[in-house]
Every structure is written in structure tokens, then in C-alpha cells.
Amino acid sequence: MTIDIKNPSFLLDGEEVPFTEGQTVMEAALTAGSYIPHLCFHPELQAHGSCRLCIVESDNRLHASCTLQANSRLKVSSQTQAINKMRKHIVQMLFVEGNHICPSCEFSGNCQLQAMAYELDMEEGHFHFRYPKREQDASHNDIFLDRDRCINCELCVRASRENDAKNVFSLGGRGTETHLCANSASGKLGDTSLDVSDKAANICPVGALLINDQSYVTPKEDRVYYQTSISLRGNRRPKEIE
Ligand code: SF4
Ligand code: FES
Secondary structure (H helix, E strand, O other): OOOOOOOOEEEEOOEEEEOOOOOEHHHHHHHOOOOOOOOOOOOOOOOOOOOOOOEEEEOOEEEEOOOOEOOOOOEEEOOOHHHHHHHHHHHHHHHHHOOOOHHHOOOOOOOHHHHHHHHOOOOOOOOOOOOOOOOEEOOOOOEEEEHHHOOOOOHHHHHHHHHOOOOOEEEEOOHHHOEEEEOOOOOOHHHOOOOOOOHHHHOOOOOOEEEOOOOOOOOHHHOHHHHOOHHHHOOOOHHHHO
16 A cells, blocks of 8 residues: 555555544545445544444544544455444343333434444344333423433543533443433422423434424324435434434
8 A cells, every 4th residue: 555645544444534634534435435334423523432343443542433543554344244243232231231112112213322233233132131210301391312222332422521611411320320410409390491402302313312293293204214314315304413
């Protein structure tokens, strides 16, 4: 591989991916139209590196591609059987850690976790289901928080802080008790300044933050991942695609 200083690129699964100074492997790959599976990454927010779905291999080491700086010496593997098996196990763990009942979920077909499970040929939970007891929050006039479906990706946390300049959410607890908190004296969503037009209210990749009265508006055949896989359609909410 020859290095072109003016037009730098790295190899992703044998294909050249151009990048600009400061881009991560994930950013460069998505800009070039190459999909790397991810859940906690959003191009408009600081990378978080927590879900590990975006793992790639380079120099016999695993890296989170959303935090790995691109450079011309990189030879990165993403779509290998071994890496996709690890990704599938991560998705299976996310399913068993929460209460994700897809057939009765109003976000089915728009959900990135569900779409990722299809993408990775997940057919069962593999691990022991925990069925945790989690609190719902219907205190807000326009937005419902269903913690059963929360995957602790912190997209809403970052969107509120970085985009909406509000800091409405945070994560509390530790380990398997980690959960999303509403930052108000009562701990209730209705007592925060969250507005239905905030990015934080519209960024959830699963059905944990739902806008009231919108859940069944879109027929299932028009939902984002009903006909197109997440690798082709990308990680966007319907509202963000329009
Ligand atoms: Fe992520 Fe949604 Fe949970 Fe917020 S509510 S942490 S966006 S899954
Ligand atoms: Fe990179 Fe979640 S997308 S760790």
C-alpha cells in the first residue's frame, strides 16, 4: 500500500477509505458509504465508545472504530465472521439485560437494536434473561420514558448536553443496576425542561423515549427497517431521515 500524503486513506476490509485530518475510522467509513455496525455513535455528538458494536481489528488488536483515529498505516478488518460473532453476543447481552418484547413494542420496525439483531442473524438470546424490574416514567405531558427498553447508550444524555444545552439526563447506578435518570429534584421527567422538539427527545435508537401519540402513526410497512436492513439504511430515526 502506497501512502498518498495529500489524499490519505486507510484500508477497511481491503477497500481504500479516504479520510481527513482528525476523522475517526467510523466517521471516515460512514462518509465513504461503508457501514460499520454501531449503536452509541451519532455523527453530530461526541463519540462515547461504550456499546462496542463498532469493534474492528487492526494489528491483531480490537478497537472501537468510533474512537479510533484514522491514519494511513491502518489496515482494518470489520466484516469478519469472528467480529460479527462478537457483535452478535453484545446484542444478545443487550437483549437479556433489559426487557425487549419486540412483538408488542410500538417502536418495532424503527428500532436499531432490533434491526441490529436481524443484521447479525440473532435468533435467540443465548444468555440467561434477567427480566429486571425497571421504572417507567409517564410524568411528562409529551414524552414517555420506558426504561425497560433503555440500552444506556447515553445518546439522549449527550444530545441534551451538547445540542440542547440542557443536561436533562444522566446515568445512575453501577453495573447491571445502571439506569437512566431524569435530572430534576423529583427525578421525574415531567419536572425537567425536556421539550418535545429537543434533540434528546428524538434521538433514542430504541423505544425507550417515545413521543406520545406518535407511536402507531406510521404503518409497519413504512417503518425504517421494515424493508431495508440497518447496514443499507443506516442508524437514523425516521424523523432524522425525512
Ligand atoms: Fe439511549 Fe434511549 Fe436509553 Fe437514552 S433512553 S440512554 S437514548 S436507549
Ligand atoms: Fe463505537 Fe458504540 S458505536 S462503541
